[in-house]
Amino acid sequence: MRAKFIRTACVAAGLSLGAVTAWAQVAVVMGASAAPLTKDQVANLYLGRSFDLKPLDLPEASPLREQFYKKATDRDLSQVKATWSRIVFSGKGQPPKELPDAAAVKKAVAADPKAVGYIDKGSVDGSVKVVLTLD
Amino acid sequence: MKTRHFGWRVVAAAALLATSAAQADEAGIQYKVSGFGTLAATAIDKSDLQLRTSLNQSRGADSTIDLGTDSRFGLQGVVTFGQGWSLTGQLLSIRRRVDSDLDSNRDFDIGVEWLFAQYAVTSGLDLRLGRVVLPAFMISDSRNVGYSQPWLRAPLEVYGRMPLTTMDGIQANWRISAGAAIIGFQAGYGKGHTNISSGATVIDTPSDWVSSLSAQVEWSDWLLRVGQVRSALPFSSPLLAGLGVTTPIEYTMRDTFTNLGLQYDNGQAIVLAEWASRKQNDMPMTQPALSGLGLFAYQAGLAGKPLAKEKMWYVGAGWRFGKLLPMVAHGSFKSDAATSQNDWTSTSISLRYDVANNVALKAQIGRHEAKDSSSFVTADPTDPRSVTSLAVGVDFVF
Numbered sequence: 001m002r003a004k005f006i007r008t009a010c011v012a013a014g015l016s017l018g019a020v021t022a023w024a025q026v027a028v029v030m031g032a033s034a035a036p037l038t039k040d041q042v043a044n045l046y047l048g049r050s051f052d053l054k055p056l057d058l059p060e061a062s063p064l065r066e067q068f069y070k071k072a073t074d075r076d077l078s079q080v081k082a083t084w085s086r087i088v089f090s091g092k093g094q095p096p097k098e099l100p101d102a103a104a105v106k107k108a109v110a111a112d113p114k115a116v117g118y119i120d121k122g123s124v125d126g127s128v129k130v131v132l133t134l135d
Numbered sequence: 136m137k138t139r140h141f142g143w144r145v146v147a148a149a150a151l152l153a154t155s156a157a158q159a160d161e162a163g164i165q166y167k168v169s170g171f172g173t174l175a176a177t178a179i180d181k182s183d184l185q186l187r188t189s190l191n192q193s194r195g196a197d198s199t200i201d202l203g204t205d206s207r208f209g210l211q212g213v214v215t216f217g218q219g220w221s222l223t224g225q226l227l228s229i230r231r232r233v234d235s236d237l238d239s240n241r242d243f244d245i246g247v248e249w250l251f252a253q254y255a256v257t258s259g260l261d262l263r264l265g266r267v268v269l270p271a272f273m274i275s276d277s278r279n280v281g282y283s284q285p286w287l288r289a290p291l292e293v294y295g296r297m298p299l300t301t302m303d304g305i306q307a308n309w310r311i312s313a314g315a316a317i318i319g320f321q322a323g324y325g326k327g328h329t330n331i332s333s334g335a336t337v338i339d340t341p342s343d344w345v346s347s348l349s350a351q352v353e354w355s356d357w358l359l360r361v362g363q364v365r366s367a368l369p370f371s372s373p374l375l376a377g378l379g380v381t382t383p384i385e386y387t388m389r390d391t392f393t394n395l396g397l398q399y400d401n402g403q404a405i406v407l408a409e410w411a412s413r414k415q416n417d418m419p420m421t422q423p424a425l426s427g428l429g430l431f432a433y434q435a436g437l438a439g440k441p442l443a444k445e446k447m448w449y450v451g452a453g454w455r456f457g458k459l460l461p462m463v464a465h466g467s468f469k470s471d472a473a474t475s476q477n478d479w480t481s482t483s484i485s486l487r488y489d490v491a492n493n494v495a496l497k498a499q500i501g502r503h504e505a506k507d508s509s510s511f512v513t514a515d516p517t518d519p520r521s522v523t524s525l526a527v528g529v530d531f532v533f
Binding site for chain 2: 074
């Protein structure tokens with residue numbers, strides 16, 4: 001009985017967490033002096049079409065990663081992986097560097113004017129500049 | 136795709152104190168190992184001929200299940216030295232003939248597909264030296280990476296017609312942004328080598344030289360590409376000995392392969408189309424009293440005509456339903472060479488299912504109508520055929 005309650009509670013918590021993250025706004029962030037980017041520019045960076053800037057990723061397990069790619073590129077993670085495997089195995093480049101969390105992304109973009117990352121809108125602070133907001 | 140850092144990366148970085156802290160992070164020696172593979176079972180509805188996927192194979196799939204036709208494995212290593220220098224190697228394990236013996240096909244034979252040093256002059260300009268891909272087609276450089284492809288087997292009418300896939304030489308790649316569009320140029324020059332099986336003959340074709348040029352524009356969901364590969368193949372005596380001509384001759388075939396490709400992929404809908412043509416210079420015009428290639432050309436009705444004149448195209452379209460991607464493709468190959476009028480068409484339906492972020496299951500059924508024997512391995516190469524093929528497989532990358 002108790003086990004079942006815990007399981008139900010966990011499922012409910014998971015659902016509500018999923019609901020919250022599904023509506024999260026994703027902020028594309030760069031260093032303080034950066035100019036705004038368009039959605040096309042962000043998609044070009046994260047789909048390996050353009051290598052002008054250095055895109056940063058969150059881990060595959062992060063729910064924000066899936067949302068970011070859906071919103072910025074209209075592609076799910078399998079499609080993104082397929083796109084990058086074309087680039088990697090043609091020797092043209094390597095996929096965005098993965099960082100563990102929003103704090104690491106903020107630190108990296110603050111330190112390198114060419115670095116681009118994405119974080120939950122709620123995690124934005126003065127150390128970074130929002131160059132594009134994805135609803 | 137894991138990054139491993141050498142212990143002496145720190146030492147290398149220290150040697151580059153002149154660079155900024157941010158640049159020093161890239162300056163160390165790093166290496167990355169990644170891999171790809173496809174394991175697929177293929178069969179056709181005929182037992183007296185075989186469907187092959189490359190002109191250099193002399194064995195294909197017949198009515199028993201064959202694991203060699205569509206399967207291959209690759210392993211790639213990239214060593215980055217910093218300051219724009221890197222070294223890339225790729226081993227490819229695939230069915231191929233290992234010598235001029237017609238029956239020397241070996242499944243999962245391991246060969247060095249690529250091995251090149253690269254120097255990135257700027258973030259948009261790369262120079263390569265070594266064994267590089269010969270980019271004859273829109274998806275040449277990732278054709279073997281099944282996971283990156285929407286279908287199980289790219290249309291053979293186009294992709295099966297270019298036996299040269301790599302060259303040893305130099306190559307430059309240049310990419311620039313123009314507004315929302317990305318424009319890319321590629322140029323290369325070097326030597327190529329391959330074997331072609333035709334009927335009971337193996338034609339060994341080392342080239343004097345191979346050159347390639349291509350330009351492409353990527354704009355949002357669109358990609359448009361035009362490219363040309365030129366090669367000069369000296370018709371040497373050993374090559375012609377296989378065709379019954381033993382007298383030494385001098386003739387260099389100049390082969391020009393032009394390709395136009397269009398891709399649209401908005402994440403939901405995908406359309407791929409390519410057109411290609413092959414042109415060659417004319418064979419020597421000669422009299423029957425002559426010997427060598429002149430005699431051969433005369434006998435074969437080739438005098439004053441090119442050995443091959445080909446046009447090929449395909450169109451493929453698919454629509455994603457979540458993790459499912461059904462796709463229909465139709466291809467056509469036409470040759471009006473002096474020796475024969477060859478036609479070859481196929482229509483295929485494929486299904487891709489993404490089971491994980493690096494694994495896809497695929498199935499493909501195809502109907503091939505052929506007057507041309509060159510895509511089949513068959514006892515009677517003149518016999519027109521209709522063949523149905525079926526293949527199921529799994530693609531992965533790591």
